[in-house]
Amino acid sequence: MPTLARHYRVLRFDMRGHAGTDGPSDGNFTLPGLAADITAVLDNLEIDKVHVVGASAGGIISLQFAHDFPDRTHTLNLVASTPKLAQMGAAIDASVWRRTLEEQGTKAWLASNSKERFGPNVEPELVEWYASSGEKTAAEMVLGLQGCLLAQDLTSLLPQIYAPTLIMASNQDEITPLDAQHLMAENIPNACLKTFDGVGHNMKVEIPEILAGTVMDFIRKVGTD
Secondary structure, X not given: OHHHHOOOOOOOOOOOOOOOOOOOOOOOOXXXXXXXXXXXXXXXXXXXXXXXXXXXXXXXXXXXXXXXXHHHEEEEEEEOOOOOHHHOOOOOOHHHHHHHHHHXXXXXXXXXXXXXXXXXXXXXXXXXXXXXXXXXXOHHHHHHHHHHHHOOOOHHHHHHOOOOEEEEEEXXXXXXXXXXXXXXXXXXXOEEEEEEOOOOOOHHHHOHHHXXXXXXXXXXXXXXX
């Protein structure tokens, strides 16, 4: 974020139901609704068009946004994302995720699957910071979002996403496996794939400066403002 902010105006906000933002009034998350939230923020700030950067679940929402609002999307930049969360790696059991969230809360859930989220050389302090930061979001909101995402498959929308798209992926990601990254790269018309070794699904916090530099290089290459 600091690297990007030195060169661009950066807008970062908590998605509905996360940290200090209220959840859906009816308790139900929808991908079109979450994508529309981005547009509402842009309208409020009188911003016409943006370079969208989304990681993990944020990447899934960004896919929906780029599809639903092509005229608001300069470029689409995805970090460890997928068009179908239900296609997680074999080491991931969504039912265990749910049980841990229900019984122990968000922080314990994030800590319990740290081996799947981070690369082998991650510092323990980073894992602790990440789990603690997630504690700001109530477990019921995480469960609601997971339920929404696990039920969705955006594969059929990929050929209709026309914004220049950068897909950044870890070769060791067990949550959004490399197969999902290749699927997006092959089906989004103007997409390219960049892979990274030695990091996990949470590479956004493991190598943030490298990812920021990769995004800036891509934006410059495609020649958008």
